[in-house]
Amino acid sequence: MRLYAETARLLQQQAVIRNWRVVVLCPSRQLNFGDPSPVIEFLEKRVQWLELLPSRQAADAPLLLQALGLLIQAEDQLAAAAAELRFKAAGTALATDLSDVITAIVVSRFSGRSIPELCAMGGITIEDFSQSVAYKEIFGLGEARGKAEGKAEGEARGEAKVVLRLLQRRCGPINPSQEAMIRALPLEKLEALAEALLDFSGAADLTGWLQQ
Known part of the structure; x- marks a missing residue:
């Protein structure tokens, strides 16, 4: 709904919008999307491709885009990839946001794992994990709910x-x-x-x- 609202606002500001793009977020453009012939002009001029596979990303791709690649990264390569991203962001204003993104991805992909396992996968410490937005929203909410339920039961x-x-x-x-x-x-x-x-x-x- 937010996307629709923003689109409507832009349409109200300009009668004709010429410089628009479609963003396609995918693992790789090499996936079979069907015959592109009917929409070749559209694909060449209007579509912005954001590929998630590390092998398909440019070396200077934004770190947050690189972090999204962890969504499809093989489990045995996840820790090394996350550690490399955190090393690149170290000392920058992006470090905290990147850490939150990595934690959220690890939690969403492996929600049944223990906290030490999640930390190992994300290449983060338990202390950093407990300070992340994902931890506070998911685990913190559970703790608060548990306390409330315990109080009501008492x-x-x-x-x-x-x-x-x-x-x-x-x-x-x-x-x-x-x-x-x-x-x-x-x-x-x-x-x-x-x-x-x-x-x-x-x-x-x-x-x-x-x-x-």
Whole structure:
């Protein structure tokens, strides 16, 4: 949608756009794209090819473009290729961005691997990995979600204890199956039960509420 919006904005600024290009991002132009004859003029004048295979890239290709080649790099060559890119970017303003790109590519390609394995593939330290955007967005979010879920679970356990004590006073002894059902309730249901039990007059009311 963002691409469409930018295109529309450009069209509004100029009635006629003559100097436009199509960018094709591919492993290599040597792939079989079909017979080019019908669109040969279009290909020669309007298409900008960005090839990802290292063997098809110019020696002075932008480092971020070279980094995208890691998407199709063989696994056994990945660490060496990443280390070479990081060496080229060392001491430049691009170093941090390049490190983030490499980390994101490694994480997306090998999401089932351990963090030390991912670091070895990307040629980065665990400290650098933990400071990357990919780590913070994926692993950091998971940690925050885990803490939130743990807090909610703890609150639910505490609420269940209070509700069970109140139910015993209001309805008498609670049988084991009902107790298990109550302890398994999420926090919002426990809060609803705590409010509803104020109107209970016996065990039948609890049974009816649980059945609902």
